[in-house]
Amino acid sequence: MPQTENASREKILARIRTALREPAPRHERSEARAIFAPVTDLLDRFQKECTINITECVMIPDSRSAGTAVRDLLAAIPPGEIFVQDSPDLRQLAAAWQDGREIQWSSEGGPKEASQATISGCEVLVAQTGSVLVSAACGGRGASVVAPVHIVVATVAQLVPDISAALARVQERGIVAQSSYLCLITGSSRTADIEKILVMGAHGPRRLIVVLAMS
Amino acid sequence: MRVALFIPCFVDQLTPEVGLDMVRVLRRLGYDVDFPQEQTCCGQPGFNSGYWNDARPLAERFLAVFGSAEIVVCPSGSCTTMVRNFYPQLLADSPLREKAIEVGRKVFEFTEFLTRVAKATDVGACFPHRVTYHDACHALRELHLKQEPRELLRHVRSLELVEMPYSEECCGFGGTFATKFTMISGAMGNTKCGNAESSGAEFITSTDPSCLLHIDGILRKQNSTVRTIYLASILAQTDSSAGMKARDAAGAAAKTVSGTPP
Amino acid sequence: MSTAAQEFLRRSIEKSADLTHKQIIRRGIDQYNTANDRGRMRFADWEAARQRCHEIKWEALNNLDRYLLEFEQRAKERGAHVFWAENSAEACRYITELATSRGVHKVVKSKSMVAEEIHLTPALEKAGVQVVETDLGEYIVQLRDEPPYHIVTPAMHLTRKDIADLFKEKLGDVDTDDPVELVAVARRALRRDFFSGEMGISGANFLVADSGMIALTTNEGNGRLCTSLPRIHVALAGIEKVIPKLQDLALLWPVLATAGTGQPITCYSTLIGGPRKPNEVDGPEEFHIVLLDNGRSELLADVEQRDVLHCIRCGACLNACPVFRTVGGHSYGTTYPGPIGSVLTPHLRGLNEFQHLSYASSLCGACTDSCPVKIDLHHHLLENRRNAVNGAERPWSERIGFKIWQWTMQSASRFRILGGLARAALRVAHRLGLDGTPLDPMGPWSKNHAAPRVPKKSFRALWGKNNAAN
Numbered sequence: 001m002p003q004t005e006n007a008s009r010e011k012i013l014a015r016i017r018t019a020l021r022e023p024a025p026r027h028e029r030s031e032a033r034a035i036f037a038p039v040t041d042l043l044d045r046f047q048k049e050c051t052i053n054i055t056e057c058v059m060i061p062d063s064r065s066a067g068t069a070v071r072d073l074l075a076a077i078p079p080g081e082i083f084v085q086d087s088p089d090l091r092q093l094a095a096a097w098q099d100g101r102e103i104q105w106s107s108e109g110g111p112k113e114a115s116q117a118t119i120s121g122c123e124v125l126v127a128q129t130g131s132v133l134v135s136a137a138c139g140g141r142g143a144s145v146v147a148p149v150h151i152v153v154a155t156v157a158q159l160v161p162d163i164s165a166a167l168a169r170v171q172e173r174g175i176v177a178q179s180s181y182l183c184l185i186t187g188s189s190r191t192a193d194i195e196k197i198l199v200m201g202a203h204g205p206r207r208l209i210v211v212l213a214m215s
Numbered sequence: 216m217r218v219a220l221f222i223p224c225f226v227d228q229l230t231p232e233v234g235l236d237m238v239r240v241l242r243r244l245g246y247d248v249d250f251p252q253e254q255t256c257c258g259q260p261g262f263n264s265g266y267w268n269d270a271r272p273l274a275e276r277f278l279a280v281f282g283s284a285e286i287v288v289c290p291s292g293s294c295t296t297m298v299r300n301f302y303p304q305l306l307a308d309s310p311l312r313e314k315a316i317e318v319g320r321k322v323f324e325f326t327e328f329l330t331r332v333a334k335a336t337d338v339g340a341c342f343p344h345r346v347t348y349h350d351a352c353h354a355l356r357e358l359h360l361k362q363e364p365r366e367l368l369r370h371v372r373s374l375e376l377v378e379m380p381y382s383e384e385c386c387g388f389g390g391t392f393a394t395k396f397t398m399i400s401g402a403m404g405n406t407k408c409g410n411a412e413s414s415g416a417e418f419i420t421s422t423d424p425s426c427l428l429h430i431d432g433i434l435r436k437q438n439s440t441v442r443t444i445y446l447a448s449i450l451a452q453t454d455s456s457a458g459m460k461a462r463d464a465a466g467a468a469a470k471t472v473s474g475t476p477p
Numbered sequence: 478m479s480t481a482a483q484e485f486l487r488r489s490i491e492k493s494a495d496l497t498h499k500q501i502i503r504r505g506i507d508q509y510n511t512a513n514d515r516g517r518m519r520f521a522d523w524e525a526a527r528q529r530c531h532e533i534k535w536e537a538l539n540n541l542d543r544y545l546l547e548f549e550q551r552a553k554e555r556g557a558h559v560f561w562a563e564n565s566a567e568a569c570r571y572i573t574e575l576a577t578s579r580g581v582h583k584v585v586k587s588k589s590m591v592a593e594e595i596h597l598t599p600a601l602e603k604a605g606v607q608v609v610e611t612d613l614g615e616y617i618v619q620l621r622d623e624p625p626y627h628i629v630t631p632a633m634h635l636t637r638k639d640i641a642d643l644f645k646e647k648l649g650d651v652d653t654d655d656p657v658e659l660v661a662v663a664r665r666a667l668r669r670d671f672f673s674g675e676m677g678i679s680g681a682n683f684l685v686a687d688s689g690m691i692a693l694t695t696n697e698g699n700g701r702l703c704t705s706l707p708r709i710h711v712a713l714a715g716i717e718k719v720i721p722k723l724q725d726l727a728l729l730w731p732v733l734a735t736a737g738t739g740q741p742i743t744c745y746s747t748l749i750g751g752p753r754k755p756n757e758v759d760g761p762e763e764f765h766i767v768l769l770d771n772g773r774s775e776l777l778a779d780v781e782q783r784d785v786l787h788c789i790r791c792g793a794c795l796n797a798c799p800v801f802r803t804v805g806g807h808s809y810g811t812t813y814p815g816p817i818g819s820v821l822t823p824h825l826r827g828l829n830e831f832q833h834l835s836y837a838s839s840l841c842g843a844c845t846d847s848c849p850v851k852i853d854l855h856h857h858l859l860e861n862r863r864n865a866v867n868g869a870e871r872p873w874s875e876r877i878g879f880k881i882w883q884w885t886m887q888s889a890s891r892f893r894i895l896g897g898l899a900r901a902a903l904r905v906a907h908r909l910g911l912d913g914t915p916l917d918p919m920g921p922w923s924k925n926h927a928a929p930r931v932p933k934k935s936f937r938a939l940w941g942k943n944n945a946a947n
Contacts, residue, residue, distance in 0.1 A: 009561040012716065012770045016542045019778035026535045027851050033525040035728065053741070110705075110759030113672050129731075129742045140758025141705035145698050145745075163742075164727035171723060176688055180555065180754050180764075181705075184730070184746040189698035192738065193614035193632050194640055194656040196508040202613060202660055203667065204698020204745065222936050224886070228896045229929060231936035250940050255886040261879050263840065265862030265871075269883040276887065356842040385799045389839025394921055396486075396837050401925035402493035402803045403839070432926025 039161040042127040046159060049130025053187030054200060056209040057130075063089075063213045066153050067096025070119065073209060074099055077149055083111035085120040085139030093119075093153065110142040117149035118142075118205075124169055125154055125210070128162035129186050132210060133170065136181040144185060150205040155213045218246045219284035221322065223294045224256040226424055233424045236451035237290045237325050240338055243453075244329075253280045258305070259297040263390050267305055274302050278314050286332070287322040290447055292354030292422045293390075295324040300357050324354060325447055326422050330363040336370050340450045343373035347416035349407065349430070350383045351423035364422055364446060371449060379414035381406075388429035404433045411441050420446045481810060482833035488808040489837070495805075498634065502802050505633050509796050512739025519731075519741055530732050531851040533725045534787035537686075541777065544686040544719045545768070551689025555751030558765045561716075565595035568769050572597060572678070572711055573604045575765060579709055581606055581675040585667075587693070587700035588612035589680030590628055590790055591713050591769055594812040594825075597678070608678075609670045611699035613663050620647045626806035628813065629737050629792035634805060667699070677703035677761070681714035682789070683729065684766075687722045690750035691766065694733065694743040701745055710761040712749070716768050717777075717786040723748075729789065736791035736849040772825040782857050785820055787850045794854060797847035800838055809834065816844035820857045828861070829869040835861035896935060903931045 039045050050057040060069050070093060074082070079101070084090050086107040094103060104111065111118055120139040122132045132152050134144050144150050160166050163184070170176050189204030200206060218241055222234045241248050257277055258270035277298065281287050289295045299319035306312045329335050346368060354360045368376050387393065387403025407430060411419045417440070421427055424445050431443040478486075492498055517523045537544055549559045562568035576584065584606055586592065598608045610619040614631030618624065620643055625631030632640065641654035644662055651662055679700055681691035691712050693700050704710045720729065726746070734740040753760030777783055795801045795815030806814040811822045811831070819834035835858045844854040865871060885891050906918050913923045 006561050008563040008567060008770070011563060012561050012768075012774055013542055013545075015770075015774035016545070016716075016777060019774055019783075020539060020541065022780050023539050024535070024780050024783040027528060027531050029525075029528045029532070033522045035520060035522055035526045035529060037521040049741075053744075106758045113668065131742065136754070136757045136760065141701070141753075141760045143758070145701040145705065162727065163730060164724060167723050167727055171688075176690075176723065176748075176750075178754070180749065180751045180757060180760060182690075182748040183701065184742070186742050186744055186746075189696065189744055191613045191660060191697050193612075193617070193630060194635075194659055195637055196505045196630065196633070197637075197656045199656050199660045201664070202697035202699070203611065203664055203671070203702055224892070224896075227936040228900060229931065231932055231934065231939055234936040235939065250937070252937065252941075253889045255889055255892045256882075258886075261882060263859065263862070264836075264875070264879065265859070265864070265866035266876075266879040266883075267863045267866070269879045273883060273886050352839070352841040352843075356846060383843075385839050385841035385843070387799070387839055389841070392836070392839045396489065397921040397924055398490045398493040399800055399803050399837065400839070402499075403799050404925060406499075406799075406803075428929065429926070432922070432929065435927035436925060 036128070036162065039127050042159045042161060043156055045127040046125060046130055049127070050210065053130050055130055055132075055187050056207060058209060058211045060211060060213050062215045063155060066211055066213060067093050069211045070151060070153070071097035071099060073151060073211075074101065074117070077117050080114060080116040081112065083115045083118040083139070083143060083147060085143060087121060089121065090119065090153065106139040106143065110140050111146040113146070115147040117151060118144065118147045119151045119153065120144060122152050122154050122158065123175055123182075124166045125159045125212075126163055126166045126184070127159055131163075131166075131184050131186040132208070133166050133182065133184050135170070135175050135179040137175070137179060141181050144183060145204045148201070148205055149207045149209065151209045151211060153211050155215065216246060217285050218248045219281060219287045220248055220250045221254065221257075221281065221287045221289035221294065222250065223289065223291045223424075225428070226290060230424050230428065230445070232448060233290050233445045236445065237288070237447040239451040240447055241288065244333060244335055244338060249284070251280050251284070257294050257297045259294060260390060262297065262301060262305060271305055271309070274305050274315070275309065275311055278311055278318055281318060281322070282314060284321065286328070287318075288325055288328045289322060290325045290445065291424060292324045292351050292358055292360065293425060295322055295327070296353040296357040298322045324358055324360065324422055326364040326367055327358060327360055329367060336366045338367070338370070338450050340370075340452055341372040341454065342449045342452045344417045345375040345377055345415060346418045346420055346449065347377050347379045347411055347414045348382060349386060349411070349419055349421040349426060351421045351426045352385050354422040355383060360422065367446070367450060368420070374449070377414045377416050379410045379416065381410050386426045386430055388426050390425070393429060400429075401433070404429055408433050408437065408439060408441070412439060416441060418442050418444050420444050420449055422446055479830045479833070481830050484810050485808060485833055485837065488810070489804040492804045492808050498805055499803070501634060501636060502805065505630070506796050506802060509739060513735065513793070516735035516739040516741065519735070526728060526732055527849055527851050529728055530849055531787065533720060533729065534850050535784070537720050538717060538777065538783060538786050541716065541719065544721055545716060547686040548684050548689055548719055551687070552750065552766055553689070555689050556764065557689070557751045558763070559768065560765065561768045562770065564771050568595050568713065568767050568771075569597055569600035571767060572713070573600050573606070575709070575711065576601060576606050576676055577604055579675070581709065583607045583609065583670065583674045584676045584678055585609050585611050585670050585674035585703045585707060586615075587677070587679040587695065587703040588615050588631075589678065589713055590812060591680055591715055592678065593625065594771065595769065597713070609667065609674065611667050611671065611703055612695070613660065613697060616663060616667065617643065624807065627792060627795055628790055634807070671702040671706055674703070674707045676709040676711065677707040678711045678713065679704055681712045681718055682733065683726065684714055684719040685723050685726070685748070686719055688748070688750060690723075690748045692726055693747045693749060694730065694745065696738075696744040698745060701747055704747070704749055705760060708761055709763045709765070710749070710752070711765045711767060713767045713769065716770055716773050717788075732849045733789050733791055736793040736847070776824040779824070781860055782820070782824070784852050785817075785824070785857060787852055788817055788821075789850060791849060793847040793849060794844035797843040799841060799843065816854045816858070820854055820861065823861055828865055832861065832865040832869055835865065893935070893937065900931050903929070907931070
């Protein structure tokens with residue numbers, strides 16, 4: 001068992017308190033200036049950012065059409081099991097896209113290594129960066145990272161202007177308190193570790209798709 | 216207005232033409248110039264090497280020499296920076312700290328003085344050559360001089376100003392850095408010289424003769440076609456036919472005295 | 478000269494002459510600069526962003542005890558174990574004992590500079606635990622058995638061919654140097670490890686006090702897999718990583734990404750608070766946070782340099798530094814290279830041993846300009862030099878030299894006379910052909926420079942004749 005008493009804790013805190021008897025100098029600000037230009041047309045900005053960060057954004061008129069949209073997407077995905085967040089909405093959706101594929105629901109555990117795709121909802125969409133904010137309640141931690149394709153089913157009502165608004169929303173709604181995990185996802189996984197050349201699809205999904213309903 | 220000349224120690228000893236050319240331009244603009252004979256060194260070499268206790272008396276001495284001057288002009292961004300930006304910290308516990316701040320307000324690097332105080336961007340110069348400008352680090356980052364030296368060069372008749380790649384990158388001199396870490400300094404200098412050559416310029420100029428000493432030594436060792444010239448030496452040229460001949464006459468011999476008023 | 482200084486000198490001399498290295502690094506830095514320039518344009522006011530980030534960090538560090546305690550309390554409420562480690566040995570011991578007592582055979586590791594700092598991997602391996610680096614750059618340098626070259630892009634010094642040859646040798650069955658293919662090779666190789674590792678170790682970019690969560694940013698997704706699949710997650714962070722509020726991330730995330738890689742935001746900005754909750758689908762059963770001091774509380778006491786602890790480890794100063802570009806990340810021989818490393822290492826590992834890094838700079842100031850949290854990096858290098866002169870070993874010749882310099886400059890006539898003598902000596906030495914010989918008064922200068930043109934008369938001599946009346 002690792003040591004349960006932590007004598008260093010008091011020593012470190014004591015040193016910190018002694019050190020902080022004198023405040024350090026700081027740079028003074030000239031005047032309060034806006035750091036980011038305000039985000040006005042949320043949907044337009046979200047779509048533009050998705051193009052930049054390489055998120056596929058599939059627009060549909062309403063949530064009822066989501067089933068068809070997902071079925072079309074799955075048609076291009078190799079055969080094999082998919083993992084779906086177990087929510088009433090997605091249960092209903094699954095009935096609509098029936099393609100004979102094996103589905104593992106999140107209530108049965110996390111996605112398997114061989115999953116071809118995962119489907120989940122999200123907490124918030126962020127226009128500023130074209131991002132998707134998920135929590136552990138969106139099918140678990142693995143749902144948005146294990147499989148090569150991650151499909152997010154969302155509506156424009158979930159759009160907020162910027163990261164600040166997104167964090168405020170998940171705090172206000174108690175999602176931060178209730179979850180052990182949140183992730184702000186911007187595009188599909190990538191790396192530039194080889195000669196600083198951008199390569200898509202490192203360890204996370206190669207494709208991130210947002211099926212976005214207008215209502 | 217009387218201008219007191221702050222001539223850096225190495226300019227005094229190694230590149231006097233830098234000071235003489237600066238004086239020519241100041242006089243052409245109608246300024247009376249004084250040279251306080253008691254000046255020696257601002258203390259930067261010791262300060263930069265960490266010898267603050269040894270540099271401090273020299274800073275105090277500087278304040279005594281220049282304390283009553285109306286305005287002080289210096290042909291070096293790094294020496295100006297020493298006085299304005301670092302004396303307050305060096306003299307933080309000295310009774311002369313306030314004096315340092317006061318003097319710092321009236322010490323100017325030469326191009327800074329011309330553009331921000333004298334408000335003169337056209338000084339009646341002529342230099343028919345292709346020139347590239349090296350952004351010396353202190354002038355750029357401590358005195359915030361970027362467009363000002365270029366404005367002065369743009370107003371020189373027949374001068375073609377070209378930009379070299381990475382003009383803001385350090386030339387590698389850094390004072391004692393050049394002797395302590397010769398190979399790193401040399402490699403950085405080589406990069407700077409290569410960039411100057413790739414610009415197609417005949418001359419490389421700057422606000423700092425210390426950078427130019429370093430760059431010049433490398434260029435000549437490599438038999439480069441690019442030559443160095445201090446910025447005031449360009450501004451001091453007025454005769455279009457003289458061009459480089461005048462510069463060579465001033466630089467090589469430095470025997471003739473050139474202090475006659477216009 | 479300390480051993481570290483001798484090593485630095487040797488390596489830096491070698492690398493300064495390496496033109497291939499120069500080309501590779503120039504290309505990498507150019508790409509970074511293009512992306513970074515574009516990234517900063519996305520801000521209405523980048524300078525205002527820097528100032529605000531400075532303020533956030535100032536608040537956190539100048540109230541460090543309060544925010545650390547708040548973080549600890551909230552993290553514990555979420556079920557996390559929080560361990561405070563005084564030094565490397567203590568941190569390694571905690572993590573190693575945890576691994577061995579829980580039957581861990583394999584650790585999957587996401588990038589962590591602090592783990593490098595405490596040499597965690599060798600400690601775990603000594604205890605019989607396999608450690609797999611999952612960040613691609615770290616994975617590559619681990620295969621090469623060398624330390625990371627750069628704190629953000631560990632394999633920046635390698636070409637695709639170097640990496641292809643490496644994969645062929647260590648993994649077999651690789652006959653391409655196409656980066657897309659190479660990444661796919663790494664993905665396949667590491668997949669099995671993600672799913673079989675019993676413990677995941679990560680760093681933390683930020684410790685969020687008001688939520689008791691750690692913030693972890695990666696582009697590849699490896700950090701998420703390391704912290705989702707294994708049954709134990711250990712997060713290792715320096716005590717200075719704490720920030721007051723979750724809202725602070727709305728600015729810190731974009732700023733870190735912009736300064737680090739030029740991206741608007743990193744692909745995965747993750748918040749982890751505690752092991753999985755009872756109603757959650759997956760996640761570790763245990764979550765341990767190790768808070769490391771290792772010299773940081775001492776640096777905190779240095780009021781002049783406390784802001785060095787504001788560092789968010791973005792790597793921008795490395796990219797801006799002409800010395801880093803010339804000598805490369807491996808020449809430093811320290812966990813943290815570049816300007817931040819030169820400033821920080823003397824505090825963490827001893828001034829006497831590492832003062833040379835503060836001297837190995839031309840003080841150009843490009844680092845300070847690039848720092849997104851406005852640390853006065855190049856001024857701190859000057860202060861380290863002063864501290865070295867006042868409190869560590871400097872060569873006696875240097876101490877005497879500056880005493881002579883000061884004495885000379887205390888008198889205009891002494892300066893005039895000695896200056897004249899020095900110039901005469903230079904002219905004589907040059908005429909005698911001593912340039913480049915051991916008797917060359919210019920010494921090392923002559924290696925790269927032609928002999929200086931030495932004037933017969935100084936400025937004051939030339940002035941004196943005709944201007945006394947002026």
